[in-house]
Amino acid sequence: MTHFLTTSYSVFVGRLLLACGIVFLATGPFLLDASGMQVMTEFMLMLVLALMWNLLAGYADIVTIGQHAFVGVGAYAFFGFLVFGEWNPYLSVLMAGAVAMLLAVPVMVIIFRLRTAYLAVGSWVVAETLMLCAGKLSAFGGGSGISMPVSAVKQFGARIGERYAHIYWLALVLLAVVFISTWLLMRSAVGLGLTAMRDNEDGAGAVGVNLTRSRVLCFLWTAPFLGLAGALITLQKLRVAPPASFSITEWTVYIIFIVLIGGVGSFEGPVIGGIVFFLLREYLAEVGVWHFIVLGPISIVIILIEPRGLWGLLRRFVPGDLIPVSYTPSALKGTKTEKARSLAASTSDVLSQS
Amino acid sequence: MLKLVDVSKRFGALSVLQNLDLTVAAGNVLGVIGPNGAGKTTLFNIIAGAQVPSAGQVHLDDRDITHVKVWDRCRLGIGRTYQVPKPFTHMSVFENVMVAAVHGGRMGIRAAKEQAQHVIELTGLIHRLRTPAGHLSLLDLKRLELAKALAQKPRLLLLDEIAGGLTESECDTLLEIVKTARDQGATIVWIEHVLHALRRIATRLAVLHGGTIISSGAPDEVLADSRVKEVYLGV
Ligand SMILES: Nc1ncnc2c1ncn2[C@@H]1O[C@H](COP(=O)(O)OP(=O)(O)OP(=O)(O)O)[C@@H](O)[C@H]1O
Ligand SMILES: [Mg+2]
Numbered sequence: 072m073t074h075f076l077t078t079s080y081s082v083f084v085g086r087l088l089l090a091c092g093i094v095f096l097a098t099g100p101f102l103l104d105a106s107g108m109q110v111m112t113e114f115m116l117m118l119v120l121a122l123m124w125n126l127l128a129g130y131a132d133i134v135t136i137g138q139h140a141f142v143g144v145g146a147y148a149f150f151g152f153l154v155f156g157e158w159n160p161y162l163s164v165l166m167a168g169a170v171a172m173l174l175a176v177p178v179m180v181i182i183f184r185l186r187t188a189y190l191a192v193g194s195w196v197v198a199e200t201l202m203l204c205a206g207k208l209s210a211f212g213g214g215s216g217i218s219m220p221v222s223a224v225k226q227f228g229a230r231i232g233e234r235y236a237h238i239y240w241l242a243l244v245l246l247a248v249v250f251i252s253t254w255l256l257m258r259s260a261v262g263l264g265l266t267a268m269r270d271n272e273d274g275a276g277a278v279g280v281n282l283t284r285s286r287v288l289c290f291l292w293t294a295p296f297l298g299l300a301g302a303l304i305t306l307q308k309l310r311v312a313p314p315a316s317f318s319i320t321e322w323t324v325y326i327i328f329i330v331l332i333g334g335v336g337s338f339e340g341p342v343i344g345g346i347v348f349f350l351l352r353e354y355l356a357e358v359g360v361w362h363f364i365v366l367g368p369i370s371i372v373i374i375l376i377e378p379r380g381l382w383g384l385l386r387r388f389v390p391g392d393l394i395p396v397s398y399t400p401s402a403l404k405g406t407k408t409e410k411a412r413s414l415a416a417s418t419s420d421v422l423s424q425s
Numbered sequence: 426m427l428k429l430v431d432v433s434k435r436f437g438a439l440s441v442l443q444n445l446d447l448t449v450a451a452g453n454v455l456g457v458i459g460p461n462g463a464g465k466t467t468l469f470n471i472i473a474g475a476q477v478p479s480a481g482q483v484h485l486d487d488r489d490i491t492h493v494k495v496w497d498r499c500r501l502g503i504g505r506t507y508q509v510p511k512p513f514t515h516m517s518v519f520e521n522v523m524v525a526a527v528h529g530g531r532m533g534i535r536a537a538k539e540q541a542q543h544v545i546e547l548t549g550l551i552h553r554l555r556t557p558a559g560h561l562s563l564l565d566l567k568r569l570e571l572a573k574a575l576a577q578k579p580r581l582l583l584l585d586e587i588a589g590g591l592t593e594s595e596c597d598t599l600l601e602i603v604k605t606a607r608d609q610g611a612t613i614v615w616i617e618h619v620l621h622a623l624r625r626i627a628t629r630l631a632v633l634h635g636g637t638i639i640s641s642g643a644p645d646e647v648l649a650d651s652r653v654k655e656v657y658l659g660v
Contacts, residue, residue: 260527260534267513267524270558274511277475278573279499279529336515400519400554401538 085393089342096243100236108235112307114349115242119249119300120322121329121341123293126253128327129336130265131289132272134187136323137194140178140201141171141294143317145301147205150311153223155210160226164241164302171298172291179290195319202317216312224309238306245303249296254338257396261288266396269336320363331370334380338394343381426451426612427472427581432481433636434467441467443636445481449581454603454613456627456644458620460656463633465616466508469583472614473505474498485581499529504579506570508586508616514559518550521558521569522576529577540576547602548572549595564590571599575606582611588619596622632656 099111127133148170153163182193206214228234256262264280276282305311333344355362377383427449434442441464449455459465470476472483474495482491485501513521519541526537545551548568553561558569567587574582588596603626607613617623624644631641632653640650647653
């Protein structure tokens with residue numbers, strides 16, 4: 072069994088599964104009924120949030136628990152431009168991203184003065200403050216929120232099935248953009264530095280990785296995507312309200328579970344965590360809030376066994392990344408024997424580890 | 426090329442360096458010796474920018490770099506090995522060195538790949554090219570430290586105890602590597618307890634004791650100094 076897993080065959084199988092997942096997502100509206108589409112839309116949006124939290128916490132060491140700030144601000148911005156500004160619906164969605172990005176600048180100035188636990192608490196305080204401010208906006212229904220008028224909703228489809236499919240496509244496009252662009256980022260020189268920061272921050276700074284600039288870049292990178300997700304979440308829920316749009320449970324706590332269960336500091340982790348989370352949620356739905364109580368111990372057990380989550384566990388057997396971000400030597404200039412030796416060395420390492 | 430002026434470093438009540446002055450001319454190989462806890466690594470931390478001195482300045486080529494960040498100093502040409510290695514544990518040896526070449530050495534990806542391959546071969550890690558750094562032995566980790574420093578093509582190379590635990594022939598190889606770096610124009614400061622290695626390459630020697638340099642100059646003179654014999658060689 073170990074033998075099967077340690078071969079590159081397992082990487083192939085993993086990629087095949089990934090490809091099947093992509094095909095499934097790309098054909099979703101043709102296969103799923105309305106409620107299935109809703110669940111998958113939610114899955115894709117949660118995955119977007121998870122990828123972003125992973126980038127911040129897993130690589131740049133910005134362990135925020137205030138991610139819901141940008142989701143909420145995106146939600147309110149979208150609502151404002153669409154309903155009050157009567158802007159084009161797509162432009163309103165994009166504006167949610169733009170506003171979130173603008174907001175990221177002052178937020179960064181505040182929380183980047185802090186580190187570790189203080190940063191986490193600081194980010195939470197910022198998010199709660201923004202939620203309170205949102206509750207003061209009487210045009211947006213104050214503390215109890217406001218529903219989207221029918222005319223605005225109908226711009227995304229007159230019939231309900233049509234609308235669900237429309238939102239699904241928007242979520243899929245967002246996920247694709249987030250996934251591909253973040254993958255390209257991680258493949259770049261910046262990403263190489265971020266991966267080094269993940270493993271050893273001091274060490275990364277010591278060989279020339281600009282830690283400050285990397286952090287700023289990550290923060291500005293994630294904010295607009297969080298805002299865009301906030302807009303699409305609003306489209307799904309058809310209303311904005313401070314506690315729902317700025318929900319720390321849904322947009323931060325669940326997201327942290329997803330990333331921790333799946334594996335922090337990898338591309339595969341959030342994907343695996345997202346799938347596990349949704350399966351658990353669907354099957355534990357009957358037990359109500361208990362699924363929340365079940366999730367905690369599960370993630371703690373996983374982390375205790377392997378800090379890098381389920382993907383970290385699998386990675387002990389699978390010899391390569393499914394979504395490759397690492398650099399490999401272009402062509403081994405050495406002789407064939409050298410090549411064989413280095414291969415043998417890496418294989419024996421994998422074996423000795425498992 | 427490198428000049429420390431009146432540098433002091435305190436950790437709370439503990440004063441590690443006191444009013445230290447040091448000048449290293451371009452092209453020199455300065456050996457730094459001193460008993461354990463003398464503050465040698467702290468001195469490197471201050472030169473490389475990992476720590477800010479409590480007082481005093483650091484100059485590189487007549488530029489005051491006392492408050493320049495550690496990553497910017499890499500870009501100014503300071504390369505350094507750490508006594509306690511700082512590997513990127515989940516990245517391969519190749520990627521570890523790539524990080525240094527791309528960021529510290531400001532190379533494009535393609536040039537960095539070649540440079541990484543080159544220094545990995547040079548430091549004898551080629552058979553570990555794809556091994557995650559977390560799996561290396563301590564000796565290989567020290568080689569990796571050296572490879573990362575060299576990959577940046579530094580003008581000023583700081584080596585912190587890299588010869589410990591090497592066999593004689595490995596030590597010869599190491600000296601060849603350092604000589605190559607010197608011949609390519611790098612100025613070198615080398616902290617080492619393995620004296621015979623230093624004596625074969627150092628143009629100058631400095632002895633650190635009690636937070637200051639108690640003697641410096643040509644290696645033979647320094648080693649003949651009575652105070653040095655007393656504190657360091659224990660004679
Ligand atoms: N960050 C720190 N905080 C507090 N004390 C420190 C710190 N770094 C070093 N020291 C103390 O400063 C003194 C000098 O340390 P340093 O590592 O510079 O010595 P060294 O000369 O490199 O010794 P060795 O030969 O063992 O490497 C030691 O007493 C050490 O305990
Ligand atoms: Mg030391």
